[in-house]
Amino acid sequence: MxxxxxxxxxxxxxxxxxxxxxxxxxxxxxxxxxxxxxxxxxxxxxxxxxxxxxxxxxxxxxxxxxxxxxxxxxxxxxxxxxxxxxxRRIVSGKVRFGIPDDYAQIVLPNILNNVIDKYEDLSVDILTNTSPILIKMLQDGELDLAVIATSSPLEDDIVLRREEVVWVTAPDRDTHKQSPLPLALFSDDSPVYRTTLAALQRFSTSGGEEPLRFRIGVTSKSWVVLTTVAANGYAVTTMARSVVSSGLRILTEEDGFPQLGQIALVLRGTPDSQSIATSHLAQEILDFFKAKPVPN
The missing domain is CATH 1.10.10.10 (Winged helix-like DNA-binding domain superfamily/Winged helix DNA-binding domain)
Known part of the structure; x- marks a missing residue:
């Protein structure tokens, strides 16, 4: 048999x-x-x-x-x-792919290296933007595939990972000790922003602890802007743990900062854009996240 x-x-x-x-x-x-x-x-x-x-x-x-x-x-x-x-012989065409800029820095170098090496006739049109804008572009048919950060994955989403949102500051400054605490946050349509504000609200109303006084001095859609602001000691920021630059310090409960919770990073496509090229790019993204452990 x-x-x-x-x-x-x-x-x-x-x-x-x-x-x-x-x-x-x-x-x-x-x-x-x-x-x-x-x-x-x-x-x-x-x-x-x-x-x-x-x-x-x-x-x-x-x-x-x-x-x-x-x-x-x-x-x-x-x-x-x-x-x-x-x-390599059968995959061709263009895929319109979206990704938030904070994750672009860790995903794109690896994915593009594999795509360019494997698929001679496949081109990827890449757009970086916030997750809410990427979601709308998918809905409007302007993207074929996107990596999206969300606090509420859809049933058809492929969850690539779940990870902590963390407090981030410059390692050689006392910015995190200021009161009110200066904050630089992703724009208010971001799941990281909503996760941060929800944690601050819980912390302020939990009792037994002195409320954390803060002021939001900077908001931006750009990971580069927030990283620069934090690295120069102008403000404390929040972001997913895996995208924190090596030169920055993560603040914990020992520093007096509450846990922020998690967000999900998902892969989302549209029913009208399931081409062979899109499927193979999606597989490259899945393979990358399977091989990359969630940071501790």
Whole structure:
């Protein structure tokens, strides 16, 4: 009897090999933990042997499972090389892609390097703007695909990651000790702005703590502007943890600053723009976030 392996099942198996748990594997392949367990049971049924065994409180590979994981990695490597070769030949056209400028700095260098290398006839028209404007452009048919920061993902959104919003200041200044606290924030249509103001409101009405007095001195749609203002000690700002420049300091509860909560970074397209080119760019973005851990 011939066995035809599903590449998705093999990728999940390799994800388990790389991470050591179903939970961690589920996070890097963007599936739920129960879905990962179901996939691995299906794979065990296909090959007719146990691939996993419970050891204490952990699930580990059996000898057969470890051997099969090595073979699966080889199969996927060959499959992906062949797929990349043919993908290069058939993917062409233009994709109109939007991304907030704070995330553009960490996403675009990696994505564009892969796209230019793999797809000779694919061009990407890139627009950076705030997430609310990118959402409207998607709705108006002006974009094919966008990475968006939001506090409320839609059902059809692909959640790339969830991460903390943090307080940021210059490392060698006492700006964060001023009262009222000078703030430089993303414009008021930003989910980071709304998350920040909601946290300040909770902190001011929680009781038991002296309210944090603040004034908003600068608002901007630009990550570069806010980073520059904070780095020069003019104000404290807030942003997603992963986009904080290495030269800045993150303030915590030990510094007297309340936790701000999380935002979601999602990938969103439109039903009218699902071309082959758009699908492949979306896959490059997914692969990038699967390989990039959420910052602690």
């Amino acid at each position: 011939k066995i035809s392996f599903d590449m998705d099942l093999l990728r999940t198996l390799v994800a388990f090999a790389d991470t050591g748990s179903f939970k961690a594997a589920s996070q890097i392949i963007f599936r739920s933990q129960p879905a990962v367990s179901t996939q691995m049971k299906k794979l065990e049924e296909m090959v007719g042997v146990d691939l996993f065994v419970k050891k204490g409180r952990e699930i580990v590979f059996t000898e057969s499972g470890a051997k099969f994981a090595l073979q699966a990695r080889q199969i996927l490597s060959l499959h992906d090389r062949v797929a990349d070769d043919w993908r």
